[in-house]
Amino acid sequence: xxxxxxxxxxxxRYVKISIEADEPKSFxxxxxxxxxxxxxxxxxxxxxxxxxxxxxxxxxxSNQQAAVRVNKDxxxxxxxxxxxxxxxxxTVNCSGTLKSL
Amino acid sequence: xTGFHDFFIDSKLDQIHGWKEESVELNAVVxxxxxxxxxxxxxxxxxxxxxxxxxxxxxxxLNRKAVEEPRLDVLLHPEKNREHSGLNHVLAEKAAExxxxxxLDFSYLYHSSRRDLVMKDWRKNIKLLEKYDAPYIITTxxxxxxxxxxxxxxxxxxxxxxGSGQKAVKQTPSKILERIKKRESSDFLGxxxxxxxx
Numbered sequence: 364x365x366x367x368x369x370x371x372x373x374x375x376r377y378v379k380i381s382i383e384a385d386e387p388k389s390f391x392x393x394x395x396x397x398x399x400x401x402x403x404x405x406x407x408x409x410x411x412x413x414x415x416x417x418x419x420x421x422x423x424x425s426n427q428q429a430a431v432r433v434n435k436d437x438x439x440x441x442x443x444x445x446x447x448x449x450x451x452x453x454t455v456n457c458s459g460t461l462k463s464l
Numbered sequence: 465x466t467g468f469h470d471f472f473i474d475s476k477l478d479q480i481h482g483w484k485e486e487s488v489e490l491n492a493v494v495x496x497x498x499x500x501x502x503x504x505x506x507x508x509x510x511x512x513x514x515x516x517x518x519x520x521x522x523x524x525x526l527n528r529k530a531v532e533e534p535r536l537d538v539l540l541h542p543e544k545n546r547e548h549s550g551l552n553h554v555l556a557e558k559a560a561e562x563x564x565x566x567x568l569d570f571s572y573l574y575h576s577s578r579r580d581l582v583m584k585d586w587r588k589n590i591k592l593l594e595k596y597d598a599p600y601i602i603t604t605x606x607x608x609x610x611x612x613x614x615x616x617x618x619x620x621x622x623x624x625x626x627g628s629g630q631k632a633v634k635q636t637p638s639k640i641l642e643r644i645k646k647r648e649s650s651d652f653l654g655x656x657x658x659x660x661x662x
Contacts, residue, residue: 439620439624439629443617443620443624445617446617446620447579453614454617
């Protein structure tokens with residue numbers, strides 16, 4: 364199938380998050396924590412809108428930091444979900460490109 | 465976010481990040497009272513000493529009295545332990561008139577077993593406060609470092625509930641700080657009264 368032109372593709376934001384838990388979390392656990400946090404706050408519809416996607420090569424297990432790609436229009440919803448998460452998750456930084464994160 | 469102030473966090477926290485440290489050096493006093501006479505007495509006792517005077521809302525009559533009292537700076541969680549949001553159009557109008565900010569307490573929301581109900585009340589209150597242009601702020605009321613939240617995250621939460629995050633974390637606290645400076649100046653005589661040179 365032919366690729367969509369750049370103007371029609373979904374815009375993303377990359378958010379760097381820091382998970383502060385008693386025990387260090389693995390990548391797959393971090394994925395579950397983020398997804399459940401969004402689902403808890405925004406529901407399944409919200410999860411579909413935010414489209415959180417953890418980037419594996421940017422996951423820092425020692426510092427418990429991860430880069431999450433989210434839909435640009437729903438960055439605010441993502442941040443609000445992280446605030447009310449059961450685990451303490453702090454958003455450290457946000458950028459339009461992964462390189463500058 | 466520069467210029468973010470959270471007035472009601474414990475000043476002895478070991479780790480304060482995300483906002484200016486001077487905000488926690490302000491002397492903020494949170495009053496509790498069960499009747500108007502008690503609250504009035506506490507306001508008289510503390511107004512001279514405290515930079516920021518807040519009242520823990522929840523009682524319908526005291527919420528009304530608190531927003532009618534210009535010596536108070538903040539009315540915290542008027543919806544606490546109530547079946548309704550604790551505010552109506554009359555109270556919102558009075559809050560705007562006397563510049564008593566309505567405090568949204570994040571710790572109350574976070575530790576509540578029914579977050580949906582608290583957020584329902586917040587949404588309703590924010591809608592009213594926006595309509596009457598009344599001030600509102602959000603506070604973490606953190607007593608330990610892990611209870612702190614980043615200002616942009618708190619602003620996002622307010623945005624999601626239909627309000628203005630910037631207003632809650634930046635504009636209203638800045639105005640409260642301006643009022644403190646005015647109050648401490650030598651020209652200030654009382655709420656709404658000021659000495660002006662010819």
